[in-house]
Amino acid sequence: MTRALRVLLLVSALGTLATSALGAQRPAPPDSGASVAAPRTSGDSALEARTSAVASELRCPVCQGLSIQDSPSELAQSMRSLARDQLAEGKSPDEVKAYFVSKYGEWILLAPKPHGINLLAYAVPVLIVLGGGAVILLAVRRWTRAVVAEDA
Amino acid sequence: MNWRRALIGAAFVVPVVGLFAFSMRFDPRDIPSPLPGTVAPTFALEVFAPGQPPLARPVGDTIRLADMRGQVVVLNFWASWCLACRDEHATLSAVARQYAGKEVHFVGSLYQDRTGPATEWITEMGGQSYPSVQDPKARVAIDYGLYGVPETYLIGRDGRIARKITGPADAAQVTHIVDSLLAIAPTAKTAAPVGGSQ
Numbered sequence: 042m043t044r045a046l047r048v049l050l051l052v053s054a055l056g057t058l059a060t061s062a063l064g065a066q067r068p069a070p071p072d073s074g075a076s077v078a079a080p081r082t083s084g085d086s087a088l089e090a091r092t093s094a095v096a097s098e099l100r101c102p103v104c105q106g107l108s109i110q111d112s113p114s115e116l117a118q119s120m121r122s123l124a125r126d127q128l129a130e131g132k133s134p135d136e137v138k139a140y141f142v143s144k145y146g147e148w149i150l151l152a153p154k155p156h157g158i159n160l161l162a163y164a165v166p167v168l169i170v171l172g173g174g175a176v177i178l179l180a181v182r183r184w185t186r187a188v189v190a191e192d193a
Numbered sequence: 194m195n196w197r198r199a200l201i202g203a204a205f206v207v208p209v210v211g212l213f214a215f216s217m218r219f220d221p222r223d224i225p226s227p228l229p230g231t232v233a234p235t236f237a238l239e240v241f242a243p244g245q246p247p248l249a250r251p252v253g254d255t256i257r258l259a260d261m262r263g264q265v266v267v268l269n270f271w272a273s274w275c276l277a278c279r280d281e282h283a284t285l286s287a288v289a290r291q292y293a294g295k296e297v298h299f300v301g302s303l304y305q306d307r308t309g310p311a312t313e314w315i316t317e318m319g320g321q322s323y324p325s326v327q328d329p330k331a332r333v334a335i336d337y338g339l340y341g342v343p344e345t346y347l348i349g350r351d352g353r354i355a356r357k358i359t360g361p362a363d364a365a366q367v368t369h370i371v372d373s374l375l376a377i378a379p380t381a382k383t384a385a386p387v388g389g390s391q
Binding site: 102115116119120122123142143144146 | 341
């Protein structure tokens with residue numbers, strides 16, 4: 042019984058660790074409930090959608106882990122309006138992001154670029170999930186073997 | 194068996210503790226700016242607070258970075274709602290006055306604020322020796338990678354951002370940097386092309 046409890050605790054602990062690790066690197070969804078996007082008109086809805094997509098990937102400098110799409114702060118709104126204007130001028134989403142990176146550094150990107158040490162942010166959650174799975178598998182196998190041995 | 198368990202536990206705990214220890218070395222609020230050393234983004238902003246003679250500029254005048262090429266520029270972002278701006282106000286005003294007649298320009302740029310309260314604030318603080326400009330939609334602030342006020346950018350004769358001061362600037366620091374920048378003679382080779390991006 043205590044063994045079953047231990048396995049259960051291990052599973053829940055690993056699950057929490059994996060979800061928090063994955064959640065930490067995931068950019069905010071483009072259309073979350075906290076969105077403070079400007080009201081849309083039919084004419085510029087496509088531009089608004091592109092702005093929202095870019096803004097969701099840019100970090101608000103004065104917030105804790107919020108994108109400029111989701112932050113109601115004045116700076117975030119000014120940055121969003123600038124991103125919108127740049128897209129309207131014909132810049133590509135990558136060019137808009139590159140502009141903000143040139144001003145604030147790579148820190149401004151909610152999801153780090155997958156190169157160099159940044160790869161850790163992508164690899165570690167996967168490794169944790171795989172490692173956790175292996176530990177669970179081993180623990181469950183050993184546990185079931187022990188129960189079978191007891192029964193015999 | 195106990196040793197094995199301890200080792201497995203350590204294999205999980207040590208990397209996590211190590212990661213925390215590593216992250217403790219950094220200030221989470223500290224945002225490294227990629228701008229120092231690069232060409233200062235160009236600006237042309239309208240004066241709303243004239244400053245005082247001999248540094249005064251008429252209200253409505255446009256201050257352009259391009260017009261100050263070959264000279265040192267101290268660009269200070271501030272707001273009337275910013276408490277820390279009160280701490281540096283008298284200091285910057287006095288330092289600017291100290292450099293009157295030299296090849297140094299002090300410019301205040303209003304950030305996320307209205308000119309009415311800002312003008313009242315200047316009066317309440319006993320005046321400002323150098324002019325202040327307004328930055329609609331914070332476009333210039335974003336161009337300088339600003340994330341709060343006060344922030345001060347010191348631009349050299351070559352048109353490059355030499356230093357960025359985050360938080361209230363102190364007299365010794367500003368004087369030291371301005372003096373060092375003044376000591377560097379502008380040459381055609383070191384002069385960067387006017388204007389960064391936008």
